[in-house]
Each structure stands twice: as structure tokens, then as C-alpha cells.
Amino acid sequence: MSSSSSLLLLLFLLSLSGVKLTSGFKICAFNVQSFGDSKSRNTEVMHTLIRIVSRCDVCLLQEVRDTKQKAIPLLITELNRHNSKNQYDYVISERLGRTPSYQEQYVFVFRIGSVTVTDQYQYLDMLPGNEDAFSREPFIVRLHTRKTAIRDFVLVPQHTTPTNATKEIDALYDVFLDVKKKWKTEVT
Template identity: 65%
Template sequence: MRSSSLLLLSFLMGVRDVQGGSDFRVCAFNLQHFGDSKSKKSDVMETLTRIITRCDVCLLQEVRDSKGKALPQLLTQLNSNDSVHKYDAVASERLGRSESYQEQYVFVYRTDTVTVSGQYQYPDIRPGDVDAFSREPFVVRFKAPRTTIKEFVLIPQHTTPTNTTKELDALYDVLQDVRKMWKTENVILLGDFNADCGYLAKKNRKNVRLITEKSLVWLIEDKTDTTVRSSTSCAYDRIVVHGETFARAIVPLSAKPFNFQSEYELTEDQALEVSDHYPVEVLLKVDKSRVFNGATSLALTGTNQKTSQLKFFSWFVLSHLVLQVLAR
């Protein structure tokens, strides 16, 4: 009886952690030509909002907002549809070798769980390899007090399909630059790497330091499909974590694509209106003491506050009953 009660108590502690809001989610999403035209489609914007509000930090790629209206509209919609969290964004300059085709990297983040502590536009002037990237990484450092890692750096990259091998290898130089500049080992590289199918030949992988370096862990496996079209199956979108400390701060097996087509019961055509990529995501471990304290805080309002209080009260009552059994 005592052993089964202990098991129940252990289970309840696990439930408490989940109900206390223990997820901290980092996402990367290629929005496929996100700009003025796509922002005018209400159904698309609704789906984008549902996807992005799942994340504490979300890297957006292929943002082609030349008029500067689509991103503010997206932020307004995010803040209107989530009564618990507030969202802000930090964006790169418009990047690309051609004036007619340029993109921005955009990080959307919850202001109550994350703060930006640094940003850095990689200059891409490395001697012997000037202009290695079509879209140079826009590197951002975040503080996330709820996580066990506390602070981390995100290096984004949307590679050019015709130059994938070179750009992926050059990302290793960006990593070393960031480690030296910010004196940190806690780095994730993420984005649409085009790291599969016809864009990254198997014979070329031995020439990519981002793949061969043992301090880097690729969390999205080669066999994973990150594409929406049923006619394709490619692991284009990736998440790569650097360093043993950061690797231990990742929730095991949490890195995966988010199949919004299936989740939101969309047809393939409806999903393709949003993007031809699935977002990829990973969970960071959280500081359990902060999760517990947060369960009793008054940070939430309205229905969400009542829900949080009810969950905490339920956990308290159940755990109290178990403790009574143990005392017998």
C-alpha cells in the first residue's frame, strides 16, 4: 500500500509540473513568402496565429514584408488572440544578393517569458570566404529565467538551395564567432537548412563541419519529413544544439515538426496557403521551483487565472490525501 501510494504521489508531482505550465518551446518556421499578400488572407493569418502562439520564441523565415505592414499586423493579431501572453519581435535588415528578392529573419517572442539581451548581424566578411551566405545569420541572445539554461543564443539560417553545402559549413564559422564574442557555449542553430533530398548530397556531408563536429547534435533526424506536400518527404528544416550543457537542457525526444495540417484538420491545399513547410520545435527544460511558484502567482487574469488556481487546488487536495495515506 505504501509503495503504491508513493508511486501515486510521484505521478501527482509530475502532473503538477505539466499543469503548472512547464513547457518552454523554441520554434522555427519558414512562412513561404510572407508579406502583404499573405497577410490579407484572414484564414491564413488565423492559422499562423495559432501556430506561433504555441511558442515562447519562434524564428520566422522568408519574411518578405517590403511594405513593412505584414509583421506589425501579425503581432497585433498575436496579442489580440492570446490573453495570457504578450508578444514582440526583433527583425534583421532585409537580406539577399538581389534587390528584387530579399528576406528578413524575424524572432517573435513572449515578453513575459523571454527578453532579448543581445543581437548581432553577422557581417559575412571572413577572409578567404567573403559573402559565403546569401542571407547572413541574424544572431539573437535571449534570457529565459524559467528555463534551466537561463540564457541562450539562436543562430538562424535559411540556406540557398543551390549553395546549401557551403552555407551549412560556413555556419560553423558563425558559431565560433558568436562563442568568442559573447563567451557562451549555449547555442542553437535552426531554420530551413535545405539539408536533405537533392540539396545536400550524402557525398558532401563529410565536408560540412556543422555535421562532422562532435560538439553539435542534430535534433531533427534525416528521415523526418518537414514538408507539407504529400509528394515530398524531406528533412529540410533542422534544429542543431551546441554543447553538452545545452544538450542536457533539452527535453528528450521533444524536437519534431509540428504537423499543423493534421492538428487543425486542414486539406493539403489549405495548409499550402499557409506554407509548404511545417515548423520545427524543441522544448527546453524548466526550473521546477519557478514553475511551482508560478502556479500560485497572480500573473494570469480572468479565466486563465481561475484555471491555474483550480489546477493548483486540485493538486494540493490530491497530494494531501496521499500524504494522509502514507501517515497511516
């Protein structure tokens, strides 16, 4: 018997036995490169984003620069309109950056019914001796799902500045300690 036939037989027997086969749980991140009003009006860009985001249970969008705060609601509306099977919602960070002229946001888009955002907060970059370690401070979300072995988990995004990447990545340990203290998330 060939290996592909063996696999098909195994899958068939598992389906008869009542063992539930999971389709997986996907978390992804995508740098949308200055996504705002202009890109949200581009049909090809929106179609591509919808295809990317709809593959994931949770999708982090980085480099959202939506000063009018209309691009993400439009993306979610279009995403939900094109997905009869799943609906999506989102949480969004504060506008982040060192200069008023260049601000970005993190956006977590999540599949309703697959995952729930149970808490969120914007990390305050004020640790004595390491103030302003981040160009764009992490936006931390706590999630819950019944689709994975670990039901509750935390995601900490970081969009580093290339010239400061080593320092920013090193400072993520302080973020880890902050999350652990705030939410008591230590796994034993």
C-alpha cells in the same frame, strides 16, 4: 495498479509536495513562404500563423518579404489580440539577399514574460577567403529565460539556398566562432 493510474497518483503526490511541474519551453521555426502584405491580409493565413506562433515561447519566422514593413506589426497586433494569457513582441533582421529584387528577413517572435532578447546582431559575411558564404546571413539573437536550466542562450537561424546548402552549413562554424568571441558564450 495500471501505469496510467500510477502516473496520475505520482502527479497528484508531486502536486501535494510542492514540487513545481513545468509546462516546458518551446522554440520553433517556421518558413512562412514569402510572407508580406498580401498574405497578411488573408484571414486564413493569419489565423494559421497565430495558432503556430502562440504555441511557442520563441518562434523564428523565415522568408519574410515585407517591403512595406506592415505585415509583421499586423501579425503581432493580431497575435496579442487573440491571446489574453500571453503577449508577444519581435525583433527583425535587415533585409537580406544577393539581389535587390529578392530580399528576405528573419523575424524572432517571443513571448513577453517568458523570454527576453538581451542582444542581437546581423552577421557580416566578410571572412577572408570565404566572403559571401551565405545567401542570407544569419541574424543572431541572445536570449534570457528563467524557465530553463540554461538561462542565457543564443539562436542562430540559417535559411540556406538548396544549391549552396553544404557551403552555408559549413560556414556556420565561423558564425559560432564569431558569436563566441563577441559574447563570450562558451559553456564550460
